[in-house]
Amino acid sequence: MRILGDYHTHTPYSHGKNTILENTSVAQQKGMKQIAITDHGFDHSLYAVERKNIDTMRKECDEASKKTGLDVFLGVEANLLDENGNVDITKEEYDKLDILIVGWHNFVKTKSFKTKFSFFFMNYIFNIFGTPVWKRKKNTKAYIEAIKKYPIDIISHLNYGMKTNAIEVAKFARDHGTLIELNGKRIKFSKKEIKEMIKERVKFIINSDAHKKENVGKNDVAFNLIAKYNIPKELVVNLDSVPKFKKIN
Numbered sequence: 245m246r247i248l249g250d251y252h253t254h255t256p257y258s259h260g261k262n263t264i265l266e267n268t269s270v271a272q273q274k275g276m277k278q279i280a281i282t283d284h285g286f287d288h289s290l291y292a293v294e295r296k297n298i299d300t301m302r303k304e305c306d307e308a309s310k311k312t313g314l315d316v317f318l319g320v321e322a323n324l325l326d327e328n329g330n331v332d333i334t335k336e337e338y339d340k341l342d343i344l345i346v347g348w349h350n351f352v353k354t355k356s357f358k359t360k361f362s363f364f365f366m367n368y369i370f371n372i373f374g375t376p377v378w379k380r381k382k383n384t385k386a387y388i389e390a391i392k393k394y395p396i397d398i399i400s401h402l403n404y405g406m407k408t409n410a411i412e413v414a415k416f417a418r419d420h421g422t423l424i425e426l427n428g429k430r431i432k433f434s435k436k437e438i439k440e441m442i443k444e445r446v447k448f449i450i451n452s453d454a455h456k457k458e459n460v461g462k463n464d465v466a467f468n469l470i471a472k473y474n475i476p477k478e479l480v481v482n483l484d485s486v487p488k489f490k491k492i493n
């Protein structure tokens with residue numbers, strides 16, 4: 245079993261180390277057919293991709309595709325902005341991209357002090373000391389509202405940094421054609437959550453989340469989890485096959 249595409253990789257356009265071509269060349273060497281370049285969303289305070297670079301990135305994706313023969317998709321790993329499920333991407337920005345990943349990250353720009361405190365700071369603290377049920381509910385709602393509002397292809401590293409009721413998020417994602425990422429280096433689901441997601445036929449995608457080229461296609465944590473829980477191959481969309489996305493069929 246191997247993956248035919250890695251759909252979550254970073255470059256120096258946010259805080260990755262290697263170029264679009266370098267990431268793509270590693271994917272080619274590892275026998276993949278596709279890759280996506282998905283730098284951090286526009287409103288991250290520390291390492292956001294800049295809107296003005298999108299056209300240049302598209303050109304680099306096309307050049308990398310020509311040189312390697314791989315499909316090179318351009319996406320973004322956008323940020324959840326608040327409990328209402330707003331995400332830092334506009335319709336016009338989405339129109340320029342192929343793939344939309346959404347995840348929770350700390351240090352995202354927000355004008356509201358309340359949101360800064362409750363959605364970012366408190367989640368950071370709760371994540372260390374334990375997240376109460378009421379907070380998990382609010383966080384779950386944030387993802388569900390985001391899936392309703394945006395054509396999200398992939399939820400990245402769910403429950404990493406901010407805890408939710410992952411089964412509820414995953415079931416809602418399943419019903420809306422949104423994939424749950426099995427991140428190559430960090431998976432924060434409990435045994436119960438994984439088992440329930442398998443039972444509910446949630447669709448997963450394996451992604452490296454590589455920030456340097458050596459890590460493209462490196463998915464040890466995801467493969468170990470698949471083996472441990474015997475996750476059926478047909479539930480993992482990029483295992484020995486090429487997945488469909490909202491814009492790419």
Ligand SMILES: [Zn+2]
Pocket residue numbers: 321347349400401
């Ligand atoms: Zn991320």
Ligand SMILES: [Zn+2]
Pocket residue numbers: 252254321400453
């Ligand atoms: Zn990432």
